[in-house]
Amino acid sequence: MKNFKDLFETYHWDEAKESIYSKTKNDVEQALNSPKRTLEDFKALVSPAAAPYLEPMAQLSHRLTQKRFGKTVQLFIPLYLSNECTNICTYCGFSLDNKVKRRTLTENEILQEVAVIKKMGYEHVLLVTGEANQTVHVEYFKKVLKLIRPFFAQVSMEVQPLDTDEYTELIPLGLTSVLVYQETYHKADYRKHHPKGKKSSFDYRLETPDRLGRAGINKMGLGVLIGLEDWRTDSFFTALHLHYLERTYWQTRYSLSFPRLRPFSGGLQPKMEMNNRELVQLICAYRLFNEELEISLSTRETEQFRNHCVPLGITSISAGSRTNPGGYAVEPGSLEQFEISDERSSLEIAEMIRAKGYEPVWKDWDKVLQ
Numbered sequence: 001m002k003n004f005k006d007l008f009e010t011y012h013w014d015e016a017k018e019s020i021y022s023k024t025k026n027d028v029e030q031a032l033n034s035p036k037r038t039l040e041d042f043k044a045l046v047s048p049a050a051a052p053y054l055e056p057m058a059q060l061s062h063r064l065t066q067k068r069f070g071k072t073v074q075l076f077i078p079l080y081l082s083n084e085c086t087n088i089c090t091y092c093g094f095s096l097d098n099k100v101k102r103r104t105l106t107e108n109e110i111l112q113e114v115a116v117i118k119k120m121g122y123e124h125v126l127l128v129t130g131e132a133n134q135t136v137h138v139e140y141f142k143k144v145l146k147l148i149r150p151f152f153a154q155v156s157m158e159v160q161p162l163d164t165d166e167y168t169e170l171i172p173l174g175l176t177s178v179l180v181y182q183e184t185y186h187k188a189d190y191r192k193h194h195p196k197g198k199k200s201s202f203d204y205r206l207e208t209p210d211r212l213g214r215a216g217i218n219k220m221g222l223g224v225l226i227g228l229e230d231w232r233t234d235s236f237f238t239a240l241h242l243h244y245l246e247r248t249y250w251q252t253r254y255s256l257s258f259p260r261l262r263p264f265s266g267g268l269q270p271k272m273e274m275n276n277r278e279l280v281q282l283i284c285a286y287r288l289f290n291e292e293l294e295i296s297l298s299t300r301e302t303e304q305f306r307n308h309c310v311p312l313g314i315t316s317i318s319a320g321s322r323t324n325p326g327g328y329a330v331e332p333g334s335l336e337q338f339e340i341s342d343e344r345s346s347l348e349i350a351e352m353i354r355a356k357g358y359e360p361v362w363k364d365w366d367k368v369l370q
Ligand code: SF4
Pocket: 085, 086, 087, 088, 089, 092, 093, 094, 095, 096, 129, 130, 131, 199
């Protein structure tokens, strides 16, 4: 296969869904006992039939995570640079049709934000923007990377999907990883939720991880927005994507996160709710399927739930996050992309991690090692 799209087009959503929902107790037990789990095993582990097996799944997930990652949890923080966006996404507070004040941080404002973030102890930062070609384009990203690289050990980006040669230009400036969520692998529903703007092209987004892999990115993050479609089927397609990417771009590391639809100004109701037990099931299913995968949990989740998840398979966590440009120093009261649930500071989160017998990791890489 030359790219994931070719592989994806050999699958059908309804067939995959039916196959997941027809998995039995025996399929789940076979998946649990298998030394190397397949995509069919993953389907069994995310199926309703696996619900009664949550405890053995959690124990196994805990053991596998500790074997590969030790007792560590990495800390990172998002830095929102801009809420300008030319797309309409039905679930986002920054959507073009949402009449909010728009701003893109200047270099001076970015440095003010960085100063606050550094005081919190962070070495890993995730830069976030909306998708607005006129303002937050490759030249802007280049400028920002040059500006902030001296302050951080790792810089990740969650911005508009770019072309391969654009990623190739950004990587030497210190870009270590890129997050690009497909939102949903259900093509018709994707169109419904992305009616306008560049993001309305399902295929361009679907092919982004291939472009990142060709550019030689160190790490990429995948995921879907849970609540847009059937989460079990969407998770299967994410696992399929991951499986393909790992075999094609084997030098790249991969991470996953599980954003659940959160309230925002003008909010969309989830098509399918996912409860906390189901999210634990999903985290464990991914860990059992892939021992190398980095798994991240954001401040969308509640304090209690995040505390509970630390030993189950999570390898990175954000804290003290603001989801609005200028949220740390420049304009704390501006509109957030979504509401956060866990309001604890970075030090409180680090303390919680320590109390569970784990080590909070602020930095696991230095550019002198490159
Ligand atoms: S999800 Fe991203 S692309 Fe869509 S409206 Fe929000 S910021 Fe823009």
